[in-house]
Amino acid sequence: MTRYCHISTKYTWYFFQKILAFSINFIFFFLLFNTVNAQVNDTLQFKYKDSKILIVSKGSTENEWEFENSINEEKHTKTKFKINFSLGNLQLNTNSILSGFSSFRPIRYKAFSSVNMNFGLFFKSFNLKKETLKLYLGVGIGKNKLDLENQIISISQDTMTIFNSSLMSGPQPTISRSILKHHYFTIPVNISWAPFPKKNPKIKTELELVNQFLMVGKSKLEYGELDQSIETKNDFFNNKYCLSGNLKFMYKNIGVFFQTNILQYSNLYKDLYTYSYGLTLCI
Secondary structure (H helix, E strand, O other): OOOOOOOOOOHHHHHHHHHHHHHHHHHHHHHHHHOOOOOOOOOOEEEEEOOEEEOOOOOOOOOOOOOHHHHHHHHHHOOOOOEEEEEEEEEEEEOHHOOOEEOOOOOOOOOEEEEEEEEEEEEEEEEEEEOEEEEEEEEEEEEEEEEOEEEEEEOOOEEEEEEHHHOOOOOOOOOEEEEEEEEEEEEEEEEEEEEEEEOOOOOEEEEEEEEEEEEEEEEEEOOOOOEEEEEEEOOOOEEEEEEEEEEEEOOOOEEEEEEEEEOOOEOOOEEEEEEEEEEEEEE
């Protein structure tokens, strides 16, 4: 039995407002924690970026200008934000890609118009080896979108069936497009290094472990003749947590990426793996 529920425009805006509100609150808390440093004794010291205000009591013998000597040291340890956006083609694979590339037959989809998209904000970095090897920690959101052409998804308690709409009995409106999307909250851990630090430091390689937490899955049917659409909300038997690996090759701020899941992606199709490749931008 197929279950449908209508997702209104208000819900869509509400969902994105919640994500935006969480991101703003998180960033504000982090900035507040790192930019305000109060000393409880005679000296109160505040820092914002590279400027400081020093308030010293009259009886203090502390050198008012001594803090200038620490500015250069702080520049080496100052946290720098890094924003990353990736967009690429998404495809399904049988078993891990370590065993080779093989199209996943049980699900028919348009590979050309299926998309993987990721947005990440890296708020903490560690210099493991001067400027040539760094570790970044961050948060982000991701989306996998499969174009199922004009197929319908039928869900029962323990299984999911994808079949052509023409197989339905009785007169039915023509389905012009069927889309399956999964939205994730991600916690990426990124290791970046320069393979040729002396010859060309602008070339970088990045290896990223992406912790993916499923937020919502959506199936959308579009009826071109009726100018209507129906959305169904479900997890579609995808695991709530999945670990993916992402390899990037960057020149300055632009590069290419290849991503695939390491842990099991679906609890219904045990041999289902995804892989994606495309362009990535880092600011």
